[in-house]
Amino acid sequence: MHLATEHLTASYHGRPAISNVSLGIRPKAITAVIGPSGCGKSTFLRCLNRMHELSEGGTVEGRVLLDGTDIYGAVDAVDVRRRVGMVFQRPTPFPTMSIHDNVAAGLRVNGVPRRRVSEIVERSLGQAALWDEVKDRLHGSATALSGGQQQRLCIARALATEPEVLLMDEPASALDPIATQRVEELMVTLKQDYTIVVVTHNLQQAARVSDYTGFFYLGDLVEFDDTARMFTNPSDSRTEAYITGRFG
Amino acid sequence: MRPDRAYQAALTGMALLLPALLLALLVELAVNAWPSIDRFGWSFVFTSTWDPVADVYGAGPLIFGTLASSFVALVLAVPLAFSVAIFLSEFAPRWLKRPLGFLVELLAAVPSVVYGLWGIFVLIPFLQGAFGWLPFFQGAFYGNSMLAGGIILAVMVVPYIAAVSREVLNAVPTTQREAALALGATRWEAVWMAVLPYGRAGLVGAVMLGLGRALGETMAVTMVIGNRHDISFSLLQPGYTMAAAIANEFSEATTSLYLSALFEVGLVLFVITVLVNAAARLLVWRTAPGRAVGSRAL
Amino acid sequence: MSRGRARRRAVSAIMTGLVGLLSAVAVLPLVLIFSYLMFKGASSLNLAFFLDNPVPAGQTGGGVAHAIVGSGIIVGLAALIGLPVGIGAGIFLAEYGSGRLGWTVRFVADVLNGTPSIIIGIFAWTWIVRPQRHFSGLAGALALAVILVPLVARTTEEMVRLVPHSLREAALALGYPRWRTSLTIVVRTALAGIVTGGLVGVARVAGETAPLLFTALGNLNFSTHVNEPMQALPLQIYVYATGPFPEWHRLAWAASLVLILLVFGLALVARRVAANRYGAG
Numbered sequence: 096m097h098l099a100t101e102h103l104t105a106s107y108h109g110r111p112a113i114s115n116v117s118l119g120i121r122p123k124a125i126t127a128v129i130g131p132s133g134c135g136k137s138t139f140l141r142c143l144n145r146m147h148e149l150s151e152g153g154t155v156e157g158r159v160l161l162d163g164t165d166i167y168g169a170v171d172a173v174d175v176r177r178r179v180g181m182v183f184q185r186p187t188p189f190p191t192m193s194i195h196d197n198v199a200a201g202l203r204v205n206g207v208p209r210r211r212v213s214e215i216v217e218r219s220l221g222q223a224a225l226w227d228e229v230k231d232r233l234h235g236s237a238t239a240l241s242g243g244q245q246q247r248l249c250i251a252r253a254l255a256t257e258p259e260v261l262l263m264d265e266p267a268s269a270l271d272p273i274a275t276q277r278v279e280e281l282m283v284t285l286k287q288d289y290t291i292v293v294v295t296h297n298l299q300q301a302a303r304v305s306d307y308t309g310f311f312y313l314g315d316l317v318e319f320d321d322t323a324r325m326f327t328n329p330s331d332s333r334t335e336a337y338i339t340g341r342f343g
Numbered sequence: 344m345r346p347d348r349a350y351q352a353a354l355t356g357m358a359l360l361l362p363a364l365l366l367a368l369l370v371e372l373a374v375n376a377w378p379s380i381d382r383f384g385w386s387f388v389f390t391s392t393w394d395p396v397a398d399v400y401g402a403g404p405l406i407f408g409t410l411a412s413s414f415v416a417l418v419l420a421v422p423l424a425f426s427v428a429i430f431l432s433e434f435a436p437r438w439l440k441r442p443l444g445f446l447v448e449l450l451a452a453v454p455s456v457v458y459g460l461w462g463i464f465v466l467i468p469f470l471q472g473a474f475g476w477l478p479f480f481q482g483a484f485y486g487n488s489m490l491a492g493g494i495i496l497a498v499m500v501v502p503y504i505a506a507v508s509r510e511v512l513n514a515v516p517t518t519q520r521e522a523a524l525a526l527g528a529t530r531w532e533a534v535w536m537a538v539l540p541y542g543r544a545g546l547v548g549a550v551m552l553g554l555g556r557a558l559g560e561t562m563a564v565t566m567v568i569g570n571r572h573d574i575s576f577s578l579l580q581p582g583y584t585m586a587a588a589i590a591n592e593f594s595e596a597t598t599s600l601y602l603s604a605l606f607e608v609g610l611v612l613f614v615i616t617v618l619v620n621a622a623a624r625l626l627v628w629r630t631a632p633g634r635a636v637g638s639r640a641l
Numbered sequence: 642m643s644r645g646r647a648r649r650r651a652v653s654a655i656m657t658g659l660v661g662l663l664s665a666v667a668v669l670p671l672v673l674i675f676s677y678l679m680f681k682g683a684s685s686l687n688l689a690f691f692l693d694n695p696v697p698a699g700q701t702g703g704g705v706a707h708a709i710v711g712s713g714i715i716v717g718l719a720a721l722i723g724l725p726v727g728i729g730a731g732i733f734l735a736e737y738g739s740g741r742l743g744w745t746v747r748f749v750a751d752v753l754n755g756t757p758s759i760i761i762g763i764f765a766w767t768w769i770v771r772p773q774r775h776f777s778g779l780a781g782a783l784a785l786a787v788i789l790v791p792l793v794a795r796t797t798e799e800m801v802r803l804v805p806h807s808l809r810e811a812a813l814a815l816g817y818p819r820w821r822t823s824l825t826i827v828v829r830t831a832l833a834g835i836v837t838g839g840l841v842g843v844a845r846v847a848g849e850t851a852p853l854l855f856t857a858l859g860n861l862n863f864s865t866h867v868n869e870p871m872q873a874l875p876l877q878i879y880v881y882a883t884g885p886f887p888e889w890h891r892l893a894w895a896a897s898l899v900l901i902l903l904v905f906g907l908a909l910v911a912r913r914v915a916a917n918r919y920g921a922g
Contacts, residue, residue, distance in 0.1 A: 146525060174646065177527030187522040191540040200536060201526035206645040249522070256527060350820035351737055357729035358738075361749045361791055368753075368760070371767045426663030434657050445912065446668045452908050453674065454848025456875045457897045460882045461674050464681075464890065498670045505667070529653035552755075559757025561851040562875075566883060586759050586851075593763060593855055609760050620755035621748075 097122035097290045098143060098179075098260055101158040105135075105142050108152035112138040115157075116316045118309055120260070125282060125291045127305035127322065129298060131342065134311040136294045140262050143292065144179040145172040161259070177205060180258035184265045186245035188237035188252075195233040197248055201256040215255055222288075223251035224281050243274025250281065254289075261285065263293040267300070279304050298338060302326050310334045368613075376607035378600060387607060393572040395597065400604035404572045406611065408489070408582040412564065413557040415493025415578065416500055421550055424501045428508035428549075433534050444509075451502035459566030462495045467567060470494075474579065485569070489582040492568035496557045504553035511545030511630045512538060541630070548626030555620040559612065561586040585612040675901070682898035685891055694863045701888050705896050707863040708877035711778065714865060715857060715873050716847045718782035723789030723846075724839050730790065731797025731835070736823050738798070747798075750791035761787050762852035770856055778864075778871030781857030785846040792845065796838030800831040837911040844907035848900060850875040874900050 096119035103116040113135035120126050128136045141147040142155055145166060158165045166175045188197050198216045207215065216233070220226040225247040229240070237248060246266060253261060263282070267275040282291060282304055295301050301308055302322060309319040310331075318325060318334045329335045336342055379387065383400060390401030427447055431440055467486035474484050515538050523533035539546070569581020570591055585608045596602040693704030730750070734743055765784035770776055804827045812822040828835070850873075853859070858870040859880060865871075874896055881893035 144525065146521065149521070149524065171646065171650070173527055173529050173650070176525055181525040183518055183522065185518060187518045189519065189522070189537055189540065191543070200523070204526060204528045204532050204536065206649070252526065347818055347820045350823065354729050354733035354737065355742075357726050358733035358746045358794075360726060361730060361746050361753065361794065364787060364790070365749045365753060367768070368756070368764050371764055372760070375767060423663050423667035426660045427667050430660045430664040434660060443664065443668065446671055449905060449908065450668070450671045452844065452904050453671070454850070454875055454900060454904065456848070456850045456878050456882070457674070457678070457901055460878060460893055460897050461677060463882060465673070465677055501667050529649050531653035531656040532649065555755050559759070561757060561759045562879060586757050589759050589763065590851060590854055606763070609763055612757060613760050616755055616757060617752050620752060624751055
């Protein structure tokens with residue numbers, strides 16, 4: 096397992112949003128996290144890169160192991176966040192920076208020497224399937240891009256720091272269908288090199304794209320299995336009810 | 344329908360008083376300043392001779408003093424005010440936010456004349472003590488000085504800049520902060536890289552708002568700045584500002600030209616503050632749109 | 642890389658500390674001033690201080706009763722004139738102010754709010770004192786009212802805007818006419834905030850000196866005639882502070898303490914009212 100949680104409980108002001116979650120994320124695969132709104136899937140994701148503790152009243156119990164080491168142990172949170180990257184629901188390019196500088200933002204912070212920056216920017220934009228579209232306007236404003244392009248820019252930005260794991264929190268929910276498709280294709284390509292965990296409320300997307308799926312309900316991990324098996328033959332009745340659309 | 348109309352008309356009437364007031368203000372200033380404008384033309388702004396006996400007036404030192412004291416005030420106030428705003432919006436623990444914020448607001452509530460009183464009896468003796476044994480500052484240091492004026496203005500202006508800056512920083516979307524942190528930035532790096540640049544237009548606006556306040560401050564300044572019609576580049580020398588001159592000399596104005604000159608000073612001051620405040624508002628609205636900035640009492 | 646990381650963490654810690662330190666420095670003058678006022682002024686606060694009028698210059702003793710009463714009258718009058726107009730203008734801005742006229746009025750209000758109060762003072766002088774050929778408390782009150790109106794207009798507008806649209810729509814759906822919705826539902830809901838804004842504005846003008854210099858002028862004697870020169874607390878402080886007698890300086894400290902307690906008190910009340918209503922921070 097690349098990433099694993101052991102009895103993970105995350106709370107807001109003492110009230111648990113997820114309880115006792117233990118699962119393993121396989122390397123170089125896409126793991127989807129699904130469930131109705133409020134089930135805790137985003138909270139779960141944010142525990143994997145120590146972002147949850149930044150929320151008001153956020154606390155974590157249990158362990159999260161990255162390559163066997165507990166990230167909540169004697170480890171610098173800042174370091175964890177470089178190794179575990181995140182893409183958010185809405186594209187969040189830094190508006191005062193150019194496209195190039197946006198991708199380089201994580202590099203600058205981590206002290207990558209300047210001569211290497213440009214090549215890493217090009218590589219990351221290539222990985223995010225955005226290079227051809229922006230290579231002639233690298234120094235133009237990032238906010239001039241379309242929504243789908245901005246999201247791919249954010250993906251490139253996250254990839255630039257060469258994370259081991261990429262967390263994606265409903266990355267396509269703010270995008271139109273064509274942009275969504277491109278992001279999904281991108282995810283499939285990326286999984287050759289990266290371990291990806293994606294939260295999504297779009298069941299078809301989870302079925303299309305992921306190798307493994309975890310179903311959360313009211314803060315509990317109800318079922319975790321191969322995507323194919325879960326969608327054709329779920330073990331738990333609640334999973335079945337959700338997947339067949341009996342509740343949303 | 345009728346009562347609706349009447350209600351709206353009544354409210355509109357009250358609202359229209361505001362532009363009417365502004366117009367009246369402008370007209371009165373201009374009309375009363377006219378004799379002086381007519382007589383002195385542009386030399387009013389550029390010459391330094393202020394001679395009531397000869398009835399010749401040049402407001403150069405006043406304009407210089409106003410700008411210089413405000414500049415000194417900003418140099419001192421901006422780092423302090425920005426620190427408060429950044430600390431309160433990014434770093435302060437929850438239990439500290441309310442009390443610290445309240446304390447900063449109280450700074451804005453202290454009346455100008457009380458600042459002046461403190462300036463005369465505490466700040467100036469302190470400055471005299473601090474500088475008294477430095478032999479090579481130009482001129483004898485009597486205490487009342489541009490420096491004292493600048494310091495007092497800085498203290499008075501900090502809460503305004505801090506309050507507006509804080510609103511600007513709070514208006515920066517959390518996702519910007521989070522995006523930076525998710526890249527592996529430290530808390531300070533996230534502020535420096537994502538939050539401050541996002542709000543920079545508003546922050547500049549906040550500073551300009553502080554400038555607007557500093558330009559028009561009267562009582563505290565006139566109590567510590569020395570009130571001398573003189574242009575000097577030494578901070579330890581006395582100076583004068585437009586507002587202070589009006590306060591001191593308006594009731595002493597013996598001739599009608601004297602009075603008119605003071606009105607012209609008022610007109611110049613008014614125009615400058617209007618321009619600065621208008622620019623400030625436009626800049627602040629870029630980041631925190633529509634807020635009633637600088638219009639709070641505190 | 643690990644050396645760089647340690648450095649970055651150190652920088653972050655240092656900057657956080659620096660920012661906190663400078664914040665403390667920013668607030669320091671307040672603490673200094675207030676303690677000085679207490680230290681120098683508290684001992685002079687006896688009953689005589691509040692009830693007596695000033696004694697001839699140079700003599701010891703005397704009080705500031707005339708200034709306290711004068712301030713009360715002038716500020717009270719200013720509030721009486723300025724608050725209704727300001728609140729009315731504020732409601733206009735919130736309810737009918739989305740068009741060109743609203744934009745203009747809003748802009749003008751902000752311009753007036755940024756105008757130095759001494760300019761308002763000489764304006765009041767040209768409009769009231771000069772034609773009447775004498776100074777008066779009324780002129781001072783009008784000058785303060787001119788400052789109060791745009792201030793209160795903007796705070797009122799903000800408060801009324803906070804009332805959710807759904808409330809308006811619910812009232813209209815019940816058949817309330819527009820004027821009634823505005824007055825009895827919207828304004829009623831925002832009332833606490835409006836009152837707060839008014840209090841805060843009054844506190845601000847209570848501390849103003851400059852507009853009174855050439856309108857109310859000041860008076861060494863006790864007077865309640867608004868058509869004559871009248872004393873106000875800030876004016877009295879100014880005269881005493883810049884005067885030659887140590888006795889005057891002592892009285893200035895004491896009077897400043899009273900003034901600041903008054904202004905702080907009003908600010909605290911306003912904050913309490915606002916917090917209760919809106920639970921904000």
